[in-house]
Amino acid sequence: MYSIIDIETTGNGIKGNKITEISIFNFDGREIVDEFTSLVNPECEIPYFITGLTGIDDTMVRDAPKWKEIAHLVLEMTQDTIFVAHSVNFDYNVIKNEFSNIGITYSRKKLCTVRLSRKLIPGFNSYSLGKLCSALNIPLTDRHRARGDAHATVLLFKKLIAIEGAASVFKTFLNARSQEGTLPPDLPKEAFEKLPNAAGVYYFKDQKGSIIYVGKAIDIKKRVLGHFYNKSNKEVRLCKATHDIDYELSGSELVALLMESEAIKKHYPQFNSSQKRISKEVAVFSYEDRNGILHLAYNNLKHVSNPIATFSTIADCRSFLEEICQGHELCPKFCHLQENAESCSHYSIRNCRGICRGKEAIVTYNDRVKSAIKAEKEKNKNIIIPEKGRTPNERAFVLLAEGQYKGYGFIEKTEPIQGLDDLENFLERKRENVDTKRIINWYLRKFPHRSIPLSHPTTP
Structure with a gap:
């Protein structure tokens, strides 16, 4: 026995629908x-655009039964x-959520007439209910009303079930x-089945083949598969618009992150x-106060002429200052980790030598600040980050030269590499931006020992 169902809703995604x-x-x-057909009082206002689509307004449902009053009949x-419906996941999940709201767990086997139609009668440009009914001469009255759409789905289902080979498909x-x-x-099942259990980026595409989502x-x-199980409003809309999925292998998470960032911007x-949002970069800089003490501070990048380091968030910037302060025995007050304090009293940094209390010579303290700045500017200036390749016989690399991200590449493990000139032959050059800097800075902080310094920069 099949229950062929259609619902009209307030149109607020899944959980709010x-x-x-x-x-x-x-x-x-x-x-x-x-x-069984019935209007339902949603116990909330029906948006104007939904009324325009279905003709159902607040007046029509005011005296209609509430969901809890008809739930036993549906059960x-x-x-x-x-459970059968056209684009079954939408109807099923809304009904399941309505039951959940009144404390009832609802579970049924389900079939989708869109997916069945794609399998049993391939070749149509569109598998919307209206287009299918028109192509198959199925009468469809009261479009966008539950009974009209449900009855048309019954007639479509009756045609599908009569097709030769339908039993095995079902x-x-x-x-x-x-x-x-x-x-x-x-989404054809074949498009999902071809996806690998490997690292990389994937592209959700719409009916026209345009990329509508990039992920890593x-x-x-x-x-x-996680996208398909996610019932948030955005994920439901994304899945509904998806007609194909493509992918590129990366070999590693780092390269996948860089590929994803580039694809989103492209x-x-x-x-x-x-x-997609324009990020406001934060920059660390130094200045000398009226007492001659060198400070490390941060501000919006556009206000800093000679940055020591840049970050995409203030939190990352402050973490960097804490590290440099701890590592070079600098004062948290003069690294602007504490404001409006006569002397430092940081909760975790306690190795200040006393510059804030007049116990250390200014010239001695300033020398350590200059040493910290120099070390930071030299660190990661010219490095290669080795990564796993896309196959067992391949390795990948990410290149930084003169402190800038230059791109990534893939090399066969048997390929001899003597220096940077050899790497150039395999390098896929990329542009640095705030997101690639954020990604690489995150990686180098998480895995500080994985990068390899290079003695000579690559040709710009």
Whole structure:
């Protein structure tokens, strides 16, 4: 037995979405054996754009039953049946959430008529309910009302179930291991199956082949599957718009992060929010006060002419100052880790030699500040970061020269490398930006011993 269902909602994603109308047809594979249709009081206002789409307004649902008043009927009608809908994950998850809100766990096997149609009647440009009904001469009345759409889905389902070979397709789709019920409605299973369990970047594409989301992962296939299980509003909209997924291998997380950053800035995908915003970089600089004491401080990069180091957040900047202060026995007060204090009393940095209390000569303290600045500017100036390659016979590298990110590359392990000139042949040159600096600084702080210093800079 199948319960073929359609709902109308307030349109607020999954968790905030409330049902305004529901229609259920119980279908035994040959004919309709039961029906239930009802408006539902969502106990909240219906947005104007939803009323414009469905015709359902606050007045129509004011005296309609609330979900808790019809929940038992929905439970009874769908008991021991297979939940069927066009783009089933949307209807199923909204109904499941409505049950959850009243303390009931709802679980049913499910089938999606979009995915079934793609498999059993391939070749259409669109598998929307309206386009399919038009192409297959299925009558569709009261579009965007629950009963009209549900009844049209019944007629579509009846055609699908009669197609030769449909029984084995249905059996495969209902297999819990098939993941057919989890995949986005317009994503061919083959597009998901080709994804590797390896590090790299992946690209969600829409119907036109445009990239709408870029992500990175240590395990691409596992991470992509995570998008399908995520029921946040953004993820639901992303999955609904996804028609294909492509990928590039990176070999390692670091290279994947750099590839992802570049791809986001190149394609400006609709569903990526991070790294599209213009970041305000923070810079560390030095200055001498009226007493001749050298300070280390930070400000917005645009106000700093000769930065010692730059960061994407104030938190990262302060962490850097704490490290340099601790490592060179500098004063937290004169590193601007403490403000409006006569002398330093930092909770963790306690090795100040007393410059803030007049117990250390200014020239001696300033020499240590200058030494710290020099060491920082020389650190990571010319380095290579070795990484895992995309295959067992390959290695990857990330190159920094003159303190700037120059790009990454891949080399066969058998390839002899004598110096920077050899690396140039394999280097994929990239532009440095605030995000690549943030990524590399994070990596070097997390793994300070993985980089290899180079004696000579590469050619710019």
